[in-house]
Structure formats: structure tokens, C-alpha cells
Amino acid sequence: MTPHRILIAKPGLDGHDRGAKVIVRALRDAGFEVIYTGIRQTPEMIAATALQEDVAAVGLSLLSGAHLTLFPRVVDLMKKEGLGSVLVFGGGIIPDEDVAALKKKGVAGVFGPGTPTDDIVAFLRARLDAAPAPTPKRRAAKR
Amino acid sequence: MARALTVVTEERPGHEALSRAFFADSGRAHTVGLCGSPGSGKSSLINRLVAAARAEGRTVAVLAVDPTSAFTGGAFLGDRLRIQEHALDAGVFMRSLATRGMMGGLNATIFAAIHVLEAAGYGRIIVETVGTGQDEVDVAEVVDTVVCVSAPYQGDEFQAMKAGTMEIGDVFAVNKADLPEVERAVAMLKDALSLAPRRDGGWAPRVAPVSALSGLGVPGLCADVEAHRAHLEASGELAGRRRRQLRRELALVIARRLTRDAMDRVTDRHIDMLAGKTSDPVTLGGRLTSGRA
Numbered sequence: 414m415t416p417h418r419i420l421i422a423k424p425g426l427d428g429h430d431r432g433a434k435v436i437v438r439a440l441r442d443a444g445f446e447v448i449y450t451g452i453r454q455t456p457e458m459i460a461a462t463a464l465q466e467d468v469a470a471v472g473l474s475l476l477s478g479a480h481l482t483l484f485p486r487v488v489d490l491m492k493k494e495g496l497g498s499v500l501v502f503g504g505g506i507i508p509d510e511d512v513a514a515l516k517k518k519g520v521a522g523v524f525g526p527g528t529p530t531d532d533i534v535a536f537l538r539a540r541l542d543a544a545p546a547p548t549p550k551r552r553a554a555k556r
Numbered sequence: 557m558a559r560a561l562t563v564v565t566e567e568r569p570g571h572e573a574l575s576r577a578f579f580a581d582s583g584r585a586h587t588v589g590l591c592g593s594p595g596s597g598k599s600s601l602i603n604r605l606v607a608a609a610r611a612e613g614r615t616v617a618v619l620a621v622d623p624t625s626a627f628t629g630g631a632f633l634g635d636r637l638r639i640q641e642h643a644l645d646a647g648v649f650m651r652s653l654a655t656r657g658m659m660g661g662l663n664a665t666i667f668a669a670i671h672v673l674e675a676a677g678y679g680r681i682i683v684e685t686v687g688t689g690q691d692e693v694d695v696a697e698v699v700d701t702v703v704c705v706s707a708p709y710q711g712d713e714f715q716a717m718k719a720g721t722m723e724i725g726d727v728f729a730v731n732k733a734d735l736p737e738v739e740r741a742v743a744m745l746k747d748a749l750s751l752a753p754r755r756d757g758g759w760a761p762r763v764a765p766v767s768a769l770s771g772l773g774v775p776g777l778c779a780d781v782e783a784h785r786a787h788l789e790a791s792g793e794l795a796g797r798r799r800r801q802l803r804r805e806l807a808l809v810i811a812r813r814l815t816r817d818a819m820d821r822v823t824d825r826h827i828d829m830l831a832g833k834t835s836d837p838v839t840l841g842g843r844l845t846s847g848r849a
Binding site: 415416437438440441442443444445446447448449450451454455457458461462464465466467 | 558559561562566567624625628629630631632633634636637640643644649650651652654656
């Protein structure tokens with residue numbers, strides 16, 4: 414089986430991507446193909462990239478506190494692009510009390526500081542290995 | 557289109573039918589490949605080339621290849637980092653690909669991917685190879701125009717005389733022209749190229765100092781790429797290159813089928829036979845590739 418493709422993206426304005434880099438490296442070493450787009454991406458850029466790269470999952474990293482605004486915005490834009498079946502997960506400085514709200518908005522997993530990277534790998538394996546890649550019947554959005 | 561690319565590059569069910577269909581539309585785009593060592597600035601230069609093409613109103617597609625880990629099968633695909641300013645431009649499409657075990661700086665399904673983009677109407681397709689260094693010459697049999705990217709402080713005139721990538725460049729971009737020593741690097745390249753025999757209907761490879769950082773020299777580089785394309789058409793060499801590409805594409809499909817089929821038949825029993833010296837790699841390899849093991 415070919416490796417799952419994962420997009421790691423940093424929406425918003427904070428420039429601290431140490432965490433994102435740790436995740437990129439951990440996923441690469443776990444056998445995923447990881448695309449990283451750098452800091453200061455708009456939700457629109459992230460959704461467009463997820464479409465063009467046809468990834469199985471999108472991981473969002475944010476430390477500035479704007480996660481309740483930006484994470485759901487990425488999820489909504491991806492749905493608009495026909496990417497509703499793509500797994501979205503997130504991490505960064507996210508208070509426990511916000512996790513439920515994010516999950517309700519379509520962020521399937523939230524991983525804060527100190528999460529062993531093995532947990533994130535296990536989460537992705539459980540979600541992506543079980544279900545094969547989304548069927549080609551999905552709306553084929555053309556850009 | 558994004559999904560079609562996935563089907564052909566991951567060889568998912570239906571990829572053969574798709575590849576057959578897309579082949580009918582192939583050969584319409586001008587394909588440009590960039591090679592050069594890691595950190596020479598290939599992705600950053602592509603960012604500039606994309607901007608220049610867009611300024612002329614042309615659509616562009618980019619296929620960027622980065623290495624797969626031989627140990628984990630994973631990959632970090634980081635070429636988008638440099639090109640992401642075009643992420644929201646509907647006239648630009650980019651797909652990152654991992655080598656997935658193929659040597660030579662490319663991916664085994666690169667032709668199929670190019671055909672998808674051609675069928676979608678992209679007239680200019682830029683292929684970025686892995687930054688593998690001296691010997692990544694496969695790209696010369698995949699694209700129409702090869703741009704070799706180097707930078708100052710990458711060696712003396714004897715490096716420039718070596719075989720390998722120095723033999724395949726149609727245009728040599730000396731990037732980081734904002735640094736001192738760029739004139740020396742350009743002079744050494746020109747000197748080494750002046751000793752090389754002319755190829756391809758008399759094309760003399762161009763050397764273009766350029767700075768992806770500042771944009772200096774980008775129009776000159778674009779002009780050189782266009783000049784090479786015009787030369788290919790005027791000299792009739794384009795047809796020759798296309799035939800080389802077709803031969804290469806066929807060879808890739810054959811090699812892929814043979815090795816995959818043979819590798820699928822390898823079991824622990826075969827390794828036991830080698831470890832116990834009851835057979836040897838030459839005999840076993842011959843039997844496996846001919847389907848008799």
C-alpha cells in the first residue's frame with residue numbers, strides 16, 4: 414500500500430513552528446508522506462493545498478489562541494471544496510475546555526503539548542488504515 | 557484532476573484505463589525540468605518561473621519530487637514551502653510527489669502525472685527533481701528543456717568538466733547571484749561548456765546568473781528557456797526528444813511491471829534458500845523474473 418499523504422499546516426499569524434516540525438518529522442519517520450507549507454497560511458491556502466495535494470488528512474498547528482476561529486474555518490472551506498471526508502486534526506496551545514467545541518466543528522483529534530508523537534501516529538493509523546482512501550465518487554473539484 | 561493524479565501516481569485501481577485515456581492528449585505541453593544539488597534553490601527558482609509565466613497570462617503546473625526514506629517509506633515533501641504564494645492562484649496547480657524507491661531523482665509514475673496535467677490543459681509543466689547531485693540525468697529523457705541549477709562556491713572548473721548533470725543541461729542557472737563570486741561561477745561553467753561537443757542540432761547551452769531571492773536575472777532565465785523551446789521546434793529536435801521520452805516512458809512501465817511482479821513472488825523461503833546456500837541470487841533472480849520460482 415502506498416503511504417498516506419498528510420498536510421501539516423499552520424494557519425494564522427504566529428511564527429512558532431517547532432511543534433509542526435516535530436510532527437512532520439515524527440510522521441515522516443512513521444512512514445507517512447508529509448507535506449509542510451510553512452508558517453502564516455490562510456485557511457483558504459490550506460484548503461486549496463489539501464485539494465491539489467489530495468491528502469488523506471490535514472494537521473493544523475496554532476499557538477496564538479485563534480484556533481476556535483481558524484480551525485473550523487479550514488474545515489468549512491474544505492467541505493466546500495468537496496473534501497468533507499478528509500480527516501482534520503489539530504494541535505498547539507489549546508485549552509482543554511475548547512477541545513469539545515473543536516471536535517463538534519469537525520476537528521477529529523486535538524493534541525496538546527506533551528502528547529507523545531506515537532499517540533498521533535496511532536490516531537492516524539486507526540483512522541486512515543481502517544477506511545481506505547475516499548472513493549473516487551467524491552465530487553471531483555477542478556481548479 | 558487532483559484525484560486523477562492520485563489514481564495514476566499511486567497506481568490505484570483503474571489507473572491503467574486512466575493512463576491510456578490521458579496518453580491520447582499527451583505531447584502538447586512544454587515540459588521544463590529543474591535539477592541541481594539540495595539547497596541550490598530549485599524550488600525558489602520555480603516560484604519565480606511560475607510568477608513570470610502567470611504575468612504573461614499562462615497557466616502553469618508543477619510536479620515537485622522529494623526523496624522517500626529508504627528506511628521508513630515516509631517522506632517530507634517540502635517544495636511547496638517556496639511556492640506557496642501561488643496557492644490561491646487558480647492558474648497554478650502543484651503536486652508534491654515522493655520518489656517511492658525510484659533512483660534518478662524522479663518518480664516512476666512521472667509520465668502518467670504529466671499526461672494528466674496535459675489533458676487538463678496546462679501548456680507549461682515544470683518538473684522539479686530530487687536534489688541528488690551529480691548523477692540525476694533521468695530528467696533529460698522526461699522533459700523538453702532541462703535547467704541545471706547551481707550556485708557560487710560549488711566547486712571549481714574541474715567539477716564543471718565532470719560527466720553527469722553537466723551533460724544534460726540546456727540552460728544552466730547560476731542561482732544566488734546576489735552573492736559574490738557569481739561571476740567566477742558563471743565563467744567556469746561557460747569555460748567548461750565551451751569544451752563540450754555541441755548536441756541537439758547545434759544548441760549551445762546558455763548560462764544564466766539569477767537570484768531567486770531578489771528576482772535578479774529571472775527575465776533572462778525565462779528568455780533562455782523560451783529560446784531553447786524555440787530552438788527545439790525550429791531545428792526539428794523536438795521530435796527526437798519526444799521519441800526519447802516515449803522510449804523512456806515505455807522502459808519505465810516495463811521495468812516497473814517486471815520488478816513488481818517478480819518482487820511480489822519473493823518469499824521468506826527464497827531468502828532461506830540464499831541463507832542456506834541451496835541457491836544463489838543469480839539463479840533465483842533469473843527464475844523469479846521469468847516467473848518460474
